[in-house]
Amino acid sequence: MFIVRHGESTWNALRKWQGRADPPLSERGESQARIAADALGVLGPLDGIVTSSLRRARRTGELIAEATGLELVDPVVDLSERSAGLWEGLTRVEIDDRFPGFLESAERPDGYESDDAVVARVLSAIGALATAHQGRRLLVVSHGGVIHALERHTLAETAEWKRLDNLEGRWFDHADASVRANGSRIHLLDTTAEMSDVDGYA
Numbered sequence: 086m087f088i089v090r091h092g093e094s095t096w097n098a099l100r101k102w103q104g105r106a107d108p109p110l111s112e113r114g115e116s117q118a119r120i121a122a123d124a125l126g127v128l129g130p131l132d133g134i135v136t137s138s139l140r141r142a143r144r145t146g147e148l149i150a151e152a153t154g155l156e157l158v159d160p161v162v163d164l165s166e167r168s169a170g171l172w173e174g175l176t177r178v179e180i181d182d183r184f185p186g187f188l189e190s191a192e193r194p195d196g197y198e199s200d201d202a203v204v205a206r207v208l209s210a211i212g213a214l215a216t217a218h219q220g221r222r223l224l225v226v227s228h229g230g231v232i233h234a235l236e237r238h239t240l241a242e243t244a245e246w247k248r249l250d251n252l253e254g255r256w257f258d259h260a261d262a263s264v265r266a267n268g269s270r271i272h273l274l275d276t277t278a279e280m281s282d283v284d285g286y287a
Contacts, residue, residue, distance in 0.1 A: 086135075086211070086214065086215075086222070086223040086224070086225050086256070086257060086259070087128055087131075087222075087223070087224050087225065087254055087255070087256050087257075087271075088225040088227050088231070088232055088235070088254050088255065088256075088257055089121075089224065089225065089226055089227070089232075089252060089253065089254030089273065090226075090227065090228060090229050090232060090249050090250070090251055090252060090253055090254060091110070091114070091118075091136075091139075091141045091142040091144075091145040091226055091227070091228065091251065091252075092110050092111075092113075092114030092115065092116075092117040092118045092121070092141065092144075092145045092148075092251050092252060093110065093111050093113045093114035093117055093251045094108045094109065094110055094111060094114055094141040095108045095109060095110070095111045096108040096174075097111065097114070097251070098111045098113065099176070100176050100177065101174055101175060101176055102169045102172045102173055102174070102175055102176075102177075102180070103141075103166060103169070103173060103174075104166055104167060104168045104169030104170070104172070104173040104198075104230075105139070105165060105166060105167075105168045105169075105173065106173045106174060107139050107140050107141075108140070108141065109140050109141065109144065110140070110141050110144045110145065114141065114144075114145070114251065115144070115148060117145075117251055117252050117274055118144070118145045118148035118149055118252070119148055119149075119152055120252075120273070120274055121145075121149060121252040121273035121274060122148065122149040122151075122152035122153050123152070124273045124274070125149070125153060125224070125273070127271060127273070128222075128224070128271070129222070130222060131153075131155055131222050131223070131224050132155070132156070132218070132221035132222050132223065133155055133156040133157070133158055133218065133221060133223050133224070134146045134149060134150050134155050134156065134157045134158070134223070134224045134225075134226065135158050135160075135161060135164070135214060135223055135224070135225045135226070136157075136160050136161070136164070136225070136226040136227070137160060137161060137162070137164035137165040137166070137226065137227050137228060137231075138160040138161065138162045138164075138165055139165050139166060139228070142160075142164070142165075142226045142227060142228065143160050143226075145226045145252075146224075146226040149224070149226070155224070158218075161210050161213075161214070163206040163207060163209060163210035164207060164210050164225065164227045164228075164231065165227075165228065165231075166227075166228035166229075166230050166231060167197075167198045167203050167228070167230035167231065167234065168196055168197065168198040169194075169196075169197055169198075170193070170194045170195050170196025170197040170198075171184075171194040171195055171196055171197075172184075172193075172194055172197065200234045200237060200238070203230065203231060203234040204234050204235065204238045207227075207231055207234065207235060208238075208264055211257065211259050211264055212259060212262065214259075215259040229248070229249045232249055232254060232255070233246070233249065235257060235264070235266070236255070236266060238264075239257070239264060239265050239266040240266055249270070250272060250274070251274070252272065252273040252274045253270055253271070253272040253273070253274075254270065254271060254273075255267070255268065255269065255270045255271060256268055256271075
């Protein structure tokens, strides 16, 4: 399955950390989803679209489904973004002001969901999807924090952290109850025109 980050949300545009907060897509995010729908051919044949239950991911999936005719299946809560705890709704500047030194030292606030917790629930969701949709090639619209956690889990120390842009993702294969990254990231937008330069997870 190809797991991709949603289009730009209204909070992305304001550079706010979102986590499990549920802002909608911005107008630019809706446009990005339509552009991505036209670019899906780079992924080869697809059989359906799954999204997280958060609005920014669900609306991205809806717009792509409308443009392509692909089946949109029920949203999956466990594909939702990592909880950012007390940082949800704050900009990087506000985080630095209220939690001095945290970002530089990789310290996280109360309520921030660990990589292990994210990976556990996402792997469970991927396994359930693989069982329910055997042999089908799915587009999964999820979130930056989810994909980063999966990359760290499947690529281990070989993975160099790099921020994920809107409508950028990668293939993950599920086999024998395990998941592995397959190939490099693919950006469904014109990266020179659509980079949003947003700090934090989305």
